[in-house]
Amino acid sequence: MSELIHAGSLKTLEDEGVRVIKGASHAIAVFVHENQVYAVDNRCPHMGFPLHTGSICDGILTCHWHHARFDVKSGGTLDPWADDVSAYPVEIKEDEVWVHPVPVNKVTIEKLKQRLREGLEQNLSLVIAKAVVGLMEAGFPATKIAKVGIEFGTTHRQSGWRSGLTILTAMTNVLPKLDKTGQILALFQGLVHVARESSGMGTRFLLGALPVSDKENAQSFKQLSEWYRRCVEVRDSRGAERVLLTAIELGFSNEQLADMMLTAITDHFYVDTGHSLDFHNKAFEVLDQIGLEHRPYVLSSLLPGIGNVSRSEEAHSWQSPVNLVQPLMDAFQELPGILAAASSQGNAAVDEAALVEQILSDDALKTVKMMLDALKSGVAPARLAQLVALAAVERIARFHVQNDFSDWITVLHTFTHAHAVHESLRRSMTPELTRAVFHGAMSVYLDRFLNIPSARRPEPKDVEAEPQKTSELLEMLDKQQQVAESARWVVNYLARGGDKRDLFNTLGHALLREDAEFHSFQMFEAAMVEHNHWEREESELARHAQETLIIAATRYLAGHAPTAREMPHTARIAMRLHRGEKLFEDE
Structure with missing residues (x-):
């Protein structure tokens, strides 16, 4: 059992009204109120203000910073935005006050x-x-x-x-x-x-x-x-x-x-x-x-x-100037037979890099034919979906900031849809779900104008140098209009052998320190998961795909930073309170 903490004589406490004593981990405020002695954690559980500077009226202890109110006996709060304060048992022996260091409301x-x-x-x-x-x-x-x-x-x-x-x-x-x-x-x-x-x-x-x-x-x-x-x-x-x-x-x-x-x-x-x-x-x-x-x-x-x-088949853009609807409907009629036949044969050699470039091209009908041919050759629907997701993220990696700002979301939608199709087909493959691979490819096609002009892919420099510190990237993203600069930074970092684990953690913090909107969360997660899939392969296409995903994620996050950062500030307050730091003092 923990040793009792001496708080002084009852008379001294009555004269002073409140005294702060040292507890096991936090200071404890000991109050005398209406001839009774009470002890609570001296830190207001809301934001850490010292409660001994507060006031008691009719058994309610009020913190003077944000006016959180507490039952001084039980520690319970009357305000849902605060938390209960820890209350400690008190003993009076021969007019001396002793406090148990273990709270009753642990x-x-x-x-x-x-x-x-x-x-x-x-x-x-x-x-x-x-x-x-x-x-x-x-x-x-x-x-x-x-x-x-x-x-x-x-x-x-x-x-x-x-x-x-x-x-x-x-x-x-x-x-x-x-x-x-x-x-x-x-x-x-x-x-x-x-x-x-x-x-x-x-x-x-x-x-x-x-x-x-x-x-x-x-x-x-x-x-x-x-x-x-x-x-x-x-x-x-x-x-x-x-x-x-x-x-x-x-x-x-x-x-x-x-x-x-x-x-x-x-x-x-x-x-x-x-x-x-x-x-x-x-x-x-x-x-x-x-x-x-x-x-x-x-x-x-x-x-x-x-x-x-x-x-989208009801939208004008899917029907004119090129009718995408009917060719896709015709292709979908073939899918059950194609997939049934392909399941009984091996995977023939397909130039996947060429297929990705075709999906990015301005010939949608040829793209549909090449995708059907790939399935006929034994390419699994999930693999085809992975290639469409790669083409979709290329749009983001090549997205030029001369475009309207809202069009970041246009190319983002296509990528996250393609990623979801890929993940869904890895879970279960049906001809019906395979249709969505073609939907995604046509959306990539419709987004082609957002790569005119196309942002240049950065070339690495000074590859023999030591990798940069990832803190540099966070400092860069403290400023607006760092899309191109951040892309160059990550290309150099990767070329110099920088640790991807550190980079991914840093990109995560670049997202999570912002008041990010919905699509930024989608971008980061989809890029990380797709990167995981490509990381299992050893090929030039896999290397290119991994770098493209990192460039795209970095450019997107840079295009949406910085913000007011209100939400992460709230989280930092909670972390500092948990560590016992003081928030109310001048820094």
Whole structure:
């Protein structure tokens, strides 16, 4: 048992009203109020102001910095944006006051998880930050922290899955690329976006599965898939939800559910500028992290948005001056036969670099033919999707800043859609999903004007020199209009043998120290994951692809920095408070 701490005589305390004593880790404020003695941590749990300078009235201790209020006896706060202050037992022996150094309301993992939920519910960024920091420092698994946010976001937003949950999933995916501080920032950013997007949006209540009582006589998966496809076609989200929940209730696999849901999405071209397929892919990715028991809420959260998505085959740009719709429809008729035949033969030699250049060309119809020929030659749909993603990221690496600023997002949409198609095909391959590879290639084609003029690819210089310090890149991105300069920097860094792990962590911090918008999170995560795939290969194309992905990610982040950096400032406050630093003193 810890030794008691002497706080002085009762008379002295009564005369002084409050005294600060040294505790085991923090100073403790000992108050005399209405003939009773109370002891609390002297640091206000909100932002660390010394509570001994506060005031007590009717049992309420008020901090004078932000006016957080606490029950001086229990330490409980009346303000949801603050936290409970640690309260310590007091003993009086022979008119001498002694304080037990162990608080009665000790912070536990369960309390931190509860505070995280409360921060999400109340949309309180600092509360979320402090909970994340506390959980991470206590060794609580990062994926379980993300799980709290996924559970909340898929339940408490009537209009379903959108950017917040996508950011949280993307940041969970890149945690291995980041140091501990980066991981805290990544989780914090994702969770705050979920909280903001869910605030005031209402709770979702599931409709429930169809009343199938005998699984042996239940409707076949094929029948349910047809029903689901029909519901999505006519934008009937409620009917689609009941069919989906029935398929989950009957125990169908994630692969089967993905085939059912993505078939309905790819019945139309480049739906909702690629967001729909990207959201679906992220939902299945997060299920791999948090467990299959969350399928009902996670997967059904994708459905409220199907009623108002755009379908690109209806857009003028997909029909004129070149009609892309009919040639693709004709090609899709061939896909089942092509894929069935290709599965029984080996992979013939295909000039993949030439195919990527063709996808980037201004001859869309030739591109469709070459892609079909590649599939006929035995190129796997997932590999073809990987090549389309490479072509799409080339658009970003070559994007010229003379373009309208908003067009960064145009080329970004194509890349993240192509990446989602690639990841989805790695999970499950169907002729229906393979259609999306062609959708992505045509979007790459339509983006061609954004590479006129094309930004020059930097050439490395002084390759014999030592690699630069990655802190230089962060300093560079403290200024605007560093797109070309940052690209040159990373090309030199790579040519000089710089450590990619350090570079990726630095790029992560370049993102996470900003008040980044949705697409910047998408860009970083997609580039990192696609780089992982190419890193497993040893070829000139793989080397080129890795460098292109890094250049594109760096240029995109540079094009969107710096910002006011309000969100990371909040996270830094939480980290400093956890370390016991003082925020209120002049620096």
